[in-house]
Amino acid sequence: MxxxxxxxxxxxxxxxxxxxxxxxxxxxxxxxxxxxxxxxxxxxxxxxxxxxxxxxxxxxxxxxxxxxxxxxxxxxxxxxxLKKNGKEFTLGYLNTYADKIFMPQLIKAIHKKFPTWDIHVKEVFLDDILNGLIHGNTSIVFGEEDCFEGEKHVKFYPLTKSNYYLITSSKSFVRNYKSIKISDLKNVPLILGNIRNYLQTEQHLHDKIIDEIGRSNIEYADDMMIMTLFIKAENKCGILPEYGIDKTDKSLNYIPIESDIYTTFGFGYLDTLPLSINLDTVTNLIKQVYKNYLQVCY
CATH class of the missing domain: 1.10.10.10 (Winged helix-like DNA-binding domain superfamily/Winged helix DNA-binding domain)
Incomplete structure (x- = not known):
């Protein structure tokens, strides 16, 4: 054995x-x-x-x-x-615009603070986040709090509360709304995320949408990138949490949805991580880089 x-x-x-x-x-x-x-x-x-x-x-x-x-x-x-210096450090990220913009900034900051660290970056998938942490494939993974539930040895640090937004093209008839209710989406062609990969909060929002407006105008996309392509090419509207959208893309409109449903974005890590690195220092560094990212992009 x-x-x-x-x-x-x-x-x-x-x-x-x-x-x-x-x-x-x-x-x-x-x-x-x-x-x-x-x-x-x-x-x-x-x-x-x-x-x-x-x-x-x-x-x-x-x-x-x-x-x-x-x-x-x-x-x-x-x-x-047994790792005396804790030099190996792997960051895991999901395939979102936020990660693609935020991650390079974070890597640069970590390199500056810890020049001897061997830093790796790895794209992860929702169904493999916990396994990656438990088996040592990643040190820290960024994602929603729901991603890290169900494993007592995995801890979560919140970075931001993230409300949901309706993303529209410049041609959508709802593009000028300052905010929008779910009931107002009845005649809006919607693109939602892959239902097979829904987290608890996403499922809650999806169920509420179906209850209020039905499912006749709803289609599904495999990921956020594909959803954005549909929005631009076919004049549909998508729904995403604020942390995952690219507000620097001025070809799209971002309308907050009036709902009490929100998700929490942050990072998860194994409870043994503080044994190999100064987690407080790394956490403060992540918080500062993410704060700077929000100021630039939002």
């Missing part, structure tokens, strides 16, 4: 799918299956119940899940403690 097998086991347990796990781990499906089989042979029990349609933990697998999780976490702590 080795730590790699435990990480593979945890990934399969979290995804309930060998193929998806193989993609996440950059391995072949046969390699994942082989490693799980070797782990089961070592433990002399079956960890997964496999059928043609699903994969689920056996009672033994559920028991071992907590043990494996603690072992991997303890190894992460040991690895971080």
């Amino acid at each position: 080795n730590i790699e097998q435990l990480k593979i086991f945890l990934t399969v347990a979290n995804t309930s799918n060998f193929s998806v796990s193989a993609n996440k781990l950059n391995m072949s499906q046969s390699t994942v299956s082989k490693q799980i089989k070797e782990l089961e042979n070592y433990l002399d029990c079956r960890l997964f119940q496999r059928t043609t349609r699903s994969v689920s933990l056996t009672p033994e697998g559920k028991y071992f899940f907590g043990i494996a999780k603690n072992i991997v976490h303890s190894m992460d702590i040991a690895r971080l403690n």
Whole structure:
């Protein structure tokens, strides 16, 4: 048994799918299956119940899940403690305009403050944020608070409360609104985010929109970039949290939505991170860079 097998086991347990796990781990499906089989042979029990349609933990697998999780976490702590200078630092970001503008500014500031650090930048996907932190692939990841729920070893630091905005082209009949209610969107052609990847707050907003105006005028886009292309090319309107929009793009209009629903943008990190870096110093640096970013872009 080795730590790699435990990480593979945890990934399969979290995804309930060998193929998806193989993609996440950059391995072949046969390699994942082989490693799980070797782990089961070592433990002399079956960890997964496999059928043609699903994969689920056996009672033994559920028991071992907590043990494996603690072992991997303890190894992460040991690895971080053995890094004397904490020079490796990986920033994770989502594919938003905010990250693409803010991230270069942050990297420059970190390099200036910590010139000996080996800084890496990595684009992450919503369904892999927690795994990336737990397995040490990222040190800090920027995203919404909802992204980091469900894992006791992951902490979240809020940077800003972010309301939702309607983004329109210069030709939209609602472009001159100072603010807009959800009920006013009944005849507005809308582009919303990928419903398969909704976080809790996004789902709440989506449900409220459907309840008030129905779904006949709603389409969906895979990400924020594609949504923006639809807005510009097809004269549709999108809805995004304020932290994720590019207000420097003057070809679009940004109208605040009158709603009590909002999200919180910030960054998540593993609770062992303070063992390898001065987290207070890094946090203050991030806060200052983000404040400067908001002043320039908003």
